[in-house]
Amino acid sequence: MRMSQAFIPTEKEAPKDAALPSHIYLTRAGFIAQVASGLYNLMPLGKRVLKKIEAIINEEMARAGAQEVDLSFVTPAELWEESGRIEKFGKELLRFRDRKENLFVLGPTHEEMMVNLVRNRVNSYKQLPLNLYQIKTKFRDEARPRFGLMRAREFVMKDGYSFHTSYEDLDREFDAMEAAYKRVLERLGLDFRIVEADSGAIGGSGSKELMVLADSGEDTLAVCDRCEYGANIEAARRSERTTIPEAPEADFNKFATPGIKSIEDLSGFFHVDPYYTLKAVAKRAIYEEGDEVVVFFLRGCDDLQEVKATNACGALDLVDVNEEELSALGLVPGFIGPLDLDAVRTIFDWDVKGAANMICGANEADFHYVGVDLSVLPEEAEYAALYEVKEGDGCPVCDGKLSYTKGIEVGHIFKLGTVYSAPLGAQFLNENGKAEPFVMGTYGMGVSRLIAAVIEQHHDEKGCVWTKTTAPYLVNLMISNIKDEAQVALAERLYEALQNAGVDVIMDDRKERFGFKAKDAELVGYPLTVIIGKELANGIVQFFDRAEDTKSDVPSDEALARIMEWIG
Amino acid sequence: MRMSQAFIPTEKEAPKDAALPSHIYLTRAGFIAQVASGLYNLMPLGKRVLKKIEAIINEEMARAGAQEVDLSFVTPAELWEESGRIEKFGKELLRFRDRKENLFVLGPTHEEMMVNLVRNRVNSYKQLPLNLYQIKTKFRDEARPRFGLMRAREFVMKDGYSFHTSYEDLDREFDAMEAAYKRVLERLGLDFRIVEADSGAIGGSGSKELMVLADSGEDTLAVCDRCEYGANIEAARRSERTTIPEAPEADFNKFATPGIKSIEDLSGFFHVDPYYTLKAVAKRAIYEEGDEVVVFFLRGCDDLQEVKATNACGALDLVDVNEEELSALGLVPGFIGPLDLDAVRTIFDWDVKGAANMICGANEADFHYVGVDLSVLPEEAEYAALYEVKEGDGCPVCDGKLSYTKGIEVGHIFKLGTVYSAPLGAQFLNENGKAEPFVMGTYGMGVSRLIAAVIEQHHDEKGCVWTKTTAPYLVNLMISNIKDEAQVALAERLYEALQNAGVDVIMDDRKERFGFKAKDAELVGYPLTVIIGKELANGIVQFFDRAEDTKSDVPSDEALARIMEWIG
Structure with missing residues (x-):
């Protein structure tokens, strides 16, 4: 290309609302042009980068045996009603009626469409496994679109879906897709981690995220300094503690602790390590059908990880509760403890199961219990992993230590199981002629977001620094x-x-x-x-x-x- | 690809509503799957064909110096308000409001977006010419989507737009794009004609259509048996007549012609060639701001071409009028003539300008005039080309004869001039520092429609017959x-x-x-x-x-x- 003939309108000024380097430089250097909130045009340089990324994805998908399709962007809403997602997705799902008053959505993801394509067309175990994908425009009506291509409303996504006869075969394909995604990011010249991820409300048996490491990343990752282990903080695990503080010797007793409400004060008051205090965190859990207050208990040295806590109670979301709301339920803020607490649902971190020598609130203003043995909790008490991994915690896989880093999520691969195939009635006949729902996986990659991710990781104060494989011109x-x-x-x-x-x-x-x-x-x-x-x-x-x-x-x-x- | 692993769900039955071979075979052979009225998924074979066509278009566009962009599909409605097209486009333009109640449209074409992209980014004649294009999903909410990919609501289109300092430079680019489109269709292995087309309501200084020849084509083309000339019947021209029938000798006179209303009867009654009779066709012309009855006059041997007639009076559409409506205006159906006809607007075919020895209605029941010399018409009489070319007419370019054939419109290239740049205020500074609107061209190609067009031209009773360059597998x-x-x-x-x-x-x-x-x-x-x-x-x-x-x-x-x- 001769630059004299090229359309590369560089600009001196950054967009007013631009905070991220990728947003600033992609705009100033003439890669993208904003149309409206969260809507962008790709100019020739931007389109060239997009096509380079797409080509690499297509090559790796072909190598992995995935087949490319192209599904209608405008999607009948009835498919979303069948799967039950039309309400769950909320306002991000853009709905409209056509001239005949039929309801449609602009596809933000295509699980329903893909299941619909395959059901009644794949009928036998002989036709499985199958991995179908597309690279296609998507739309999510984000409440706060921002950061340029990083969180746009219209964007390009690679979404793939695999269909299997068994969970074993899904596991095989999941690993193959992880390897393929890894090759894509390597070929793009990116520094990344594949991390364990929260499976979220969607359920299923596991998921991993592909994270491009960058200071501007919205996700916090816990990564090992020795091995490959990495996890989104929302799902990170740690090794068993190797050094346990010396236990305070005390018989069970009730102590006056006037005004001692925080773990720090409590630990100081009794001169014990916070490890032996029981932290209570009350939250209002929001469900589709209503809400309730839940109290989460964990060791005083740990912090509650909210996504883990949300999953633990099966809520859509957790929100704070104020002292008045707690008091109305008979709870005493600062002095909440697990003994004789029947007014609300309680969930305990696994680490306090059967813990002895604990200090906890007495559910009475200005009183705590000491010498509590939590093996007195009833059999049916609920336990879950609630803690948030800290820097310096032990790696759950090797002898290394965990530290934090920031990542940009550019992919998410997911073992779906039968979450979509069962409600949508997508079945095949197994070797015994019996109908079973497809076991499914799904594999997403943010293609237009990758353009921004490259720049978040590769830029300086003068502008973009493209890798050799992503550069619009080398x-x-x-x-x-x-x-x-x-x-x-x-x-x-x-x-x-x-x-x-x-x-x-x-x-x-x-x-x-x-x-x-x-x-x-x-x-x-x-x-x-x-x-x-x-x-x-x-x-x-x-x-x-x-x-x-x-x-x-x-x-x-x-x-x-x-x-x-x-x-x- | 191993077929045992491929997703190619062939079917024995054709879709119930399928009439065209491409609709039947593309569905039965597992290329496409219908989602809803006018909405299709491309399955792996269909996607492969689409990508082969796209690759050839991209290569030819690159060779011609056009630069690829990718514009937001979701388009702010305000751009369509600026251009004035939001009303004109009618219900085909799908509108919706986002979560913040802002109005958007799903882009059916992208003139406004492209002008918006270039305005304020290209400011000088030095940055021109420029040719930007994309290959992108489009949406038109067709009243009657049908024929599978041939007339779908969501479809893939290549739309290109060029920007120039002058009409001369636009002409050069227009020719270059015609050549590029020709190469694309040649490489796809298609039998086609590039024909002169109706410029329609859009105006501008000319347009051509790319027509893939096929019996199922919706367009009738007049093509020369000797040279390259071809035109859509809506725009076709013919050579001057070489043999003129012998003129009837008669002085001007009024004759009783009881019940003689048709040209055939009139010609028989007077024993004259229909060439010397004047045909009157009354239509109601629909404009944005209202409507009126217009009478079109042409020789009895010619038929009115409705698109030409529509353009001649500048209407959006022409509809039939019944005898009561005509009578109410003082017109006498079957006896309408041009003399003393002041009640309605009249437009004459150029071929009757100054014609002598004519027979025409006397605007009185059961009477005609003979020996009429139309040079008596007032100076300000309106003339236009109104006739429809017939098979056997002479070619306007060479000595050949015209015949009809059927075509599928797969492309339309257009000299737009300043139709969009002027209202949208898209200007550049010319060599003298004076602001002028861009002179524009636009170049469309129906990419997903081409998949169907290949099959309309290449099939037999057993199924699809792909050309070597379009086959999903060779x-x-x-x-x-x-x-x-x-x-x-x-x-x-x-x-x-x-x-x-x-x-x-x-x-x-x-x-x-x-x-x-x-x-x-x-x-x-x-x-x-x-x-x-x-x-x-x-x-x-x-x-x-x-x-x-x-x-x-x-x-x-x-x-x-x-x-x-x-x-x-």
């Missing part, structure tokens, strides 16, 4: 002065040679000053810019390596060979 | 009996060799009877099926050429070489 041939015939001649020669070699090359042949072109090259972030300038008279051109941020002199007659060498 | 290696190790071994060897050679190959390794596989091969329409069967024991395989519908024996040890030779 090489930029910058003619310093287009009135200099020798410069133009060399550039044209290199341009033709690189094109013939199949290299994505752009030539900056604009009638602009050198400084202007150099700033554009940095802002757009071409991996290699070859500066053909004054020094050409001395047989020298300059290579500017965007990622290294280095300039080096190269003999002009070696330029082509050195470019090819640089490309590798 | 070669089908059919193992007649998968329990025969020699058959399997040869098929596997060929499969690997063809894959290594980059050939799109599928291997029918299913545990099915030969007849079942053969029927599928014909229905799906792989261009070449290599049948590896019993005769392999004698060193023979069979080539089944789908287009030729021929089988030929080939020595099995030459199979690979002969396949590659067949591919060419």
Whole structure:
């Protein structure tokens, strides 16, 4: 491409609402243009990056035996009624009526459509397994679209769905998809972790997230400093504690603890490690059919992980409760304990099961119990993993330590089981001729979000720094002065040679000053810019390596060979 | 691809509402699956064909210097208000409100969005010309979606838009796009005509349609038997008449013609050629702001072309008027003539301008005038081309004759001028620093419709007959009996060799009877099926050429070489 003919409208000013580097630079460098809140046009550079990412995904999906389809974006609402998701999805699901008053939705994801496509078309175990995917526009009417391509309303997603006769075969495919996704991110040149994830309200037997590591990531990950283990903080586990603080010796007793409401105060008051105190966290759990107050108990040294707590009680969401609400239920804020607490549902962290020597609230203002043995809890007490992993906790897999890092979720793979196939009546005949629902997996990847993720991980204060496989153009041939015939001649020669070699090359042949072109090259972030300038008279051109941020002199007659060498 | 693992659900029954071969076979052969009225999923075979067509379009667009973008499908309605099209487009334009009650449309075409993208980003004549395009999902809420992919509501379109400083430069680009579109259709292996088209209500200085020739086409084309000339009947022209019938000699006079209302009767009554009779056709013309009756006059030997007539009076549409309505206006059905006719608007075909020796209605029941000289019409009389070309008419370009054929419109290229740039205020500064609206062209191609068009032109009673460039797989290696190790071994060897050679190959390794596989091969329409069967024991395989519908024996040890030779 000749830059004089290209539509690359670079801008000096960032959008007013832009906070993230990807939002700022993708806009300023002419990759994207906002249309309305959460709606973006991809300009030629943005489209080129998108297609490069898509091509890599398509190659890896073909290699993994997945077959590409293309499902209608406009989807009959009745499919969403069948699956029961039309209400659950809430306002993010955009609904509309056509000219005949039939109700449709703009597909935010395509589980229902894919199950509908396969049901009655795949009837026998002989036709399984099957993995179908598409790369397609999706729409979610986000309440707060923001961060440019990172959280847009209209976006491009790769969504894949697999169909199996058994959970064993699903496990095999799930691993194959994890490997394929890993190859995609490796080929894109990204630093990432595949982490254990919260399976959320959707249930199923497990899920993993693909996280591109970046400071701006919205997700907190706990990762091991030794092994591959990583998990979203919402799902992270830790090893068993190896050092247990010395236990306080005390018989069961009730103590006056006037005004001692926090774990810190309680621990100080009794001179015991917070490990031996029982933390109570009350939340209002919101369900589809109503709500209730739930009290979660865990050791005082631990913090409640809200997503784990939400899953533990099967709620859609947890919200705070104020002291008045607690008092109305007979609860005494600051002094809530598990003994004789019948007014509300209680859930205990596994780590306090049968714990001895504990100090806990006495459900009476200004009183705590000491020397509590929690093996007195009734058999039917509910337990779950409620704790949030902390930096320094032990890795659950090896001897390493966990630390926090930030990630951008660019993929989520999921063992669905029969969550969709059962309600939608999608069945096959097994070897014994008996009808069973398909066992399913689903594999999503945020394709347009990946454009932003590349930049969140690869940028500096001057602009974008594309990886070699994602760059809109790999090489930029910058003619310093287009009135200099020798410069133009060399550039044209290199341009033709690189094109013939199949290299994505752009030539900056604009009638602009050198400084202007150099700033554009940095802002757009071409991996290699070859500066053909004054020094050409001395047989020298300059290579500017965007990622290294280095300039080096190269003999002009070696330029082509050195470019090819640089490309590798 | 191994067919045992492929999702190609062929069916014996055609959809109930399917009339066209493409609708029947694309469904039965497992290319498409209907979701709802006018909404289709592409299954793996359909997606493969779509991508092959897209790849060819992309290559030809790149060669022509057009740059690919990707515009938001969900479009703010305010852009359509700015252009004034929101009302004109009617119910085909699907509107909806998002969660914040803002009004959006699902883009049926993207003129407004593209102008919006370019305005304020291209400011100078130096940045022109520019040709931007996308291949993207579109939605039109058709009143009567039908014919499968031929007239779907959601469909894939290639829409391109060019921006110029002058009409001369637009003409150059228009020709370049015509050439590029021609190459696309040639490469797809289609028999087509590029024809002159009606510019319609949109105005502008001209347009051409790309028509794939097929009996099922909805458009009638007039094409020359000698030269390249072709036109949609709505816009077709003819040469000047070379043989003029002998004129009836009569002085101006009024004749009683009781009950003589049709041209046929009139011609018979006076024993004159219909050429010398004046046909009057009354229509109600519908405008945005109201309607009126218009009488169109043309020679009795000609028929009114309604689209030409619609354009001639600038109406949105023409509808029939009944005798009561005409009488109410003082018109006498069957006896309407141009003399002293002031009650309604009249428009004359150019061919009657100054015509002598004419017979026409006297605007009085049962009377006609003879010997009428139409040069008596007032200076300000309106003239336009109103006639419909007939088979046998002379070509307007060469000495050939015109005949009718049927076509499927798969593309429309258009000189827009400033129709959108002016109202949307999209301007550039010309060489003198003066602001001018962009001069624009637009270039559409129905990408998903092309899938159907290929089949409309290439099918037989057994199913699809794909061209080599559009086939989902070029070669089908059919193992007649998968329990025969020699058959399997040869098929596997060929499969690997063809894959290594980059050939799109599928291997029918299913545990099915030969007849079942053969029927599928014909229905799906792989261009070449290599049948590896019993005769392999004698060193023979069979080539089944789908287009030729021929089988030929080939020595099995030459199979690979002969396949590659067949591919060419």
